[in-house]
Amino acid sequence: MTQIWKHRLFWPLAALITLIVVNSVARPRFLTITVRDGQLYGALIDILRNSAPLMLVALGMTIVIATRGIDLSVGAIMAVSGAVALTVIDGSNDPGNLGTVLVAVVVAVLVALVLGAWNGFLVAVLGIQPIIATLVLMLAGRGVALLITGGFITTVNSAPFSYIASGYLTVLPFAFFISVAAIAALALVERRTALGVLTEAVGINPEASRLAGVRSRGIVWGAYILSGVLAGVAGVIYASNIKAADANAAGLFIELYAILAVVLGGTSLAGGKFSIAGTVVGVLIIQTLGSTILFLGVPSAQSPVFFAVVVVVVVVVQSPRVRRALGSMTRRRPSTTAPDQERTKVAA
C-alpha cells in the first residue's frame, strides 16, 4: 500500500475538497444544481464556467514554468486579443453573423500567437531572463490594446460572440467545454508526443539536455507560443463575457493568479517536473476560494488579502527551512508511477 498522502496531488486535492465541504456545510445550496430548459445551473456550474479564462492561462503558464521560465504578459495578451476580436466584429456589417465571429476569434488568436512568439524570441533566442523579457509586453501590451480600441471600451451586440462565454452546449456552459478541450488537448499532446518529457528535461537541466541532443531552443520558444495562444483564447472568452473589450481591466492580475494556480498544483517554480492535473486542481481551488470569499459577504475587491495569505502559507510550507523542520513528513516521495500516468486529467 503506497502512502496516498505523499502523492503530489494529495495536498491540492485535499485543499479543494475541504473548501467544497466547508462551502456545502455553510450554505447547503452550494451543491444544489437546478435544471432549467435542460441546462444546469448552480454555484458549482458557475465555478466551472467562470474558471475558463484562468484555466487556459494557467495551463500555458504551467508549460512555461516547466522550462524554468515565467510569462508575465498573459494579462496584456488577453487585453490585446479581446480588443482585436471586438474591433473585427464591430467593424463588420453583420456583427451577428457566425462567420464574422469566427473570423474575429481566429484573427485574435493569431495575434496572440505572434505576441507569444515574440516573448519566445526574447527568451529562447536572445537569452533574456524570462521575467524581464515578458515584462516588456506586460507594459506595452495594454497600450497596444488601448490603441486598437481607440481608448474606449468597445461594446458589441453579437449573439454568437456572447455564446462563447455565456452560452450552453447541451446541458453545460460552452466555456466549460473550452477548458476541457484545452486540458484534453494538452494531456493528449503529453501522451502522444514526447513534448512532456523533453520539456521537463530542458527545465531540469538545460546543459545536460543539450548534450543529450534535445532541441531546447525550439521547446522553450514553443512554450511561450502556447502560453500566448491560450491567453488569446482566454481574452476572447473574457471579452465575450462582458460583451466588450476593456483594455485596462481585461486579464488584470491574471498572471499572478495563474502562477498561484501552478504553484498550488505542486509544480515547482524552479522548473522541471510539472503536473497538468495539479494546475487544474489549483485553478479550481482559486475559483472556489473566490466564490467562498464572495459568499462570506467580503467585497470581491478585498479578496486579494485571502490570496496573499494562501500564497504566503504555500511558499512557507514549501520552503527548505520549514521542510527541514518538518523532516520526512513533507519530503516528496520518489514517484513510482510513470510521469504520463500521473497526468490524468481531472474533469472535476
Add this chain to the structure above:
Amino acid sequence: MDGAVGAQPLLELTGATVRFGADAALDDVSFRMFPGEVHSLMGENGAGKSTLIKAITGVLALDAGTLRLEGREMSFATPQEAQRAGISTVYQEVELLPNLSVAENILLGREPRSRGVLSQRLMRARAGEVLRDLGLDVDPASLLGSHPVAVQQLVAIARAISTEVRVLVLDEPTSSLDLDEVAELFRIIRELRDRGVAILFVSHFLDQVYEICDRVTVLRDGKLVGEYLTRQLLRIDLVHKMLGRDASDFKTRHREAAEEPDAPVFLSARGVDAAPGIRGADVDLGEGEVLGVAGLLGSGRTELARALTGVSGLDAGVIRIEGQAVDLDSPRKAISLGVVYSSENRRSEGVLQDLSVLDNITLSVQAHRGVFRRIRPARQRELAQSWVEALGIRPADLDRPAGTLSGGNQQKVLLARLLALAPRVLVLDEPTRGVDVGAKVEIQNLVGELADNGLSVVFISAELEEVLRVGDRVAILREGRIVETLASADMTVDSLLALVASPDEQEG
C-alpha cells in the same frame, strides 16, 4: 627552504576524515605546513585536494581528526573564523565583486571610516598601499571587472594578505594566467614566503610546482600517499605516486580485434585547435578501435573530447567521418552523425536527476526522433528494460528517479542512453571515476565488447593502467598537444607514465 622542518608546524592536520554519506572524501589524512614555505598539494580529480582545503579554511567540518594552528587546536565554523585566525584563501574562480572598485574589493568588511561614514579616499589610500606593497600598479578606484582575470586574481591575493595572514591557500591560481602573469604571481609568492607566510600552492602544472614549491604532499583516493621534499622527488615518481598502481600488479589484456592493424579509419581529426588550450590535435579512430587518451589533469583530455563531439566548437582544423568533412556545431548534429559523448560531469551534464531511469535512457533517442514521433510507451519500456538488463543497472526499477542511483549505475544509465542511439563513435570522458570497483570492471569489459561489435570508442581516464588495458592504442596528451599515439601492446605503465609526466626527466 626546508630549514623550517624540525621546528613546530604552523598548521597541522592529523587523522583528518571527511565523509559525504558513505564515501570518505578524506580518509585519515595528516598534513602539515611550516612558516616560510611553499607547499604543494598534488593529486588527480577526486583525490581529496579540495576537501582538504575546505577542511582547513572552515568551509567543511572534520568528521574525525584535529586541526592545529601553532600547536593550538582549532575548529572553524565559517571561512570568516579561519580568516580571523590568519588562514586566507584565493580560489580558482575569482570570488570577488566585479561591480565594485579594486579598493572596495580589498578592504570591504573592514573598511576604514571617518566619523562613521565610509571614506572612499582613505580606502583608496590604504588599498593603494597594499597594492604597492605587492608591486602592483593598479588604480584602486577602478572597477575590478575592468581588469583581466589575472589582475583580478592578484587583487584577490592582495585582499587575502591585507589582513594578518599566516597561511595563504592558493587553489589553482595559475589556471587562467599566461607565462608573464605566472612569473608575476611567483614573485609575489616568494616575497610572502620570505616574510614567513606558509603558502599552500595547488596546481596541476608540474613545471610550476617544481619551480616554486619546497615540499609536496600527495593524495590519492582520499588517502595520504606521502609528504616529500620537491627537490628530492623525481618528477616521474611524483606522477607515479599521484596516479598510483604498481607496475608489477599490472596485467594487459588485449583483444583479438586489435591484432589486425589496418581497420578502416572511421573518424579523423586534423589540426584541431579548440579553446581552451587544444593545439593542432590529429586523431585517427578506426572502426572497432578503442583509442585510450592519457594525460594529466589539465592536459586537455576533456577539451579534446568536447571538440570531437560538437559540444564546443573548433577554432581551427577539420573533422572527417568516413572521409567526409563534417561540421559538428552542436551535440545534436554530432549525434545525428553517430558521434556521442559521455561527460565527466555525470551529475551536472549527464543524467537528469529528477527524471526516471526510463526517461533518461530513452531521452536521446526520443530527442533524435523529434517531438512528434513519440516512441510508444510499451516500446519505451521494452527498450529501457533491455538496456537495464544488458548493463546490469541496479536497482532495476525503470520508474525510479535516476538521481537516486549510485554513481556507477548513473554512469550505466548514461551509457544506455547513448548506446540506445546505436552510435558509431562513443567518446567516454572518465566513465569510471567515482564508480565502485565492480561497476568499473563491468564498464571496462563493456567497452571491449562494444568495440568487438564494430563501435569506435575514445576512452579517457586518469588511470594509466585502465587506459592501457582498455585501449588498443593510446594518445598521450600534454599541455594541450597530442605528443604521441602508440599501440598499447608496445607500452608498459612505466613507459606510459614517463610520456605522460614530461620529456625532461633531468628536471626532476
Add this chain to the structure above:
Amino acid sequence: MSTTTTTPAVRVERASSPVESFLARHAAMIPSFAAVVILVLLLAGAEAFLRGDFITARNMSALLLDNAYLLILAVGMTFVILTAGIDLSVGSVMAFTGILGAQLLVSGIPVWIAVPAMLAGGAAIGLLIGVLVQYFNVQPFIASLAGLFLARGLAFVVSLSSIRVEEPGVLWLQQTRFRLGDWYLTPTGIIALLTVAVAVFVLHLTRFGRTIYAIGGNEQSARLMGLNVARTKVAAYVISGFCGGLAGLALTAYSGAGYPRNGIGTELDAIAAVVIGGTLLTGGRGYVLGSLIGVLVFGTIKTIISFMGAEQAWMQIIVGALLLLFIVVQRVIVARSERRR
C-alpha cells in the same frame, strides 16, 4: 606588511589616457549617461517641435511635482533591484498607505500619528517580503507578489471608495509653492529630492550601501567577505516598503484623497524608470541618480504625449519599447563581460 622596498612592476598596464581611466572607474555609469542623452533629446525634440513652448519654468517645475510619488518609489525600487531582487508590491503599498492615512485622518487621528502609521505600514509589508525572500528562500518575484495581493486587499479593507483628505498639514505638502521666478518647488518635490539625496549617501558612503551593491555583484562572495548579507537584504525590502508609504503620502497630498485603486501597474512604471535610468535588473550595477533621470524621462514622455494630444496608450508602448531597448543593451553588456572572464 611593512616591507615596501620592492619596486612596482610595470607589468600591469595602468589606464593611460584620462578617458580610459574614467571608463575603468565608472563603466557602470554608461547606461545612466545614455538615459541623460535620451532625456536631453526628448526635451530638445519637444522644444523644437512645440516651438519653444515646452521647456518652460512652469512645465519643468510641474514635471517634478507630478512625478514626486514615482520618484520616491523608484528610489526604493533601486535598492531592491541592486540586490538582484524585485518588488512588485510598491504600487499597491502606495494605495494601501494612502487610503490608510486618509481613513485615519478622517477618523480624527492627529496627523503626527497618521503619517508615521502610513510609513510604518509600508515598511511592515516590506519586512514581510524581505523575510520571505531571505529566510524562506522565496523568489523575490513571488514574495513581493504576495505583498502586492496583501496591500491591494488591505487597501479595500480600509475603504472601498475614495476618502477626501481635509487635513491642512497634508494638503500643505502639495499646495505650498516655494517660488524662484517662475520656477517653484512643493514640499512633496522636496521630500522626493531629499529621498534621492539620502539614498545616494546611504548607497555610496555607508557599509550598508556597499553591501547592497556587493549582494547584487555576487551574494556568495559578499558573504565570504564577512558582510551582513541577510540583514541587508531584508532591509532593502523594508526601505522599498517605507518608500511605498512615503509615496502614498505624496500621492494623497497630490490628489487630495486616498483611493484604493491608486497605483495599479505603478510598480511596472517604477521598474521601467529604474531600468531606463541604467540599473541592471541582474543587480549590482546602477545608480539612484540614474533612477532620477529615468523618472524624468518617464515624466517627460508623459508630458509630451499630453501636449501633443496623443493617446495615453502611447505612453505604455513607448515605455515598453524603451525598456526593451535598455534590456537588450544590458544583455549585450553582460554578454561582453562574461566573455572577458
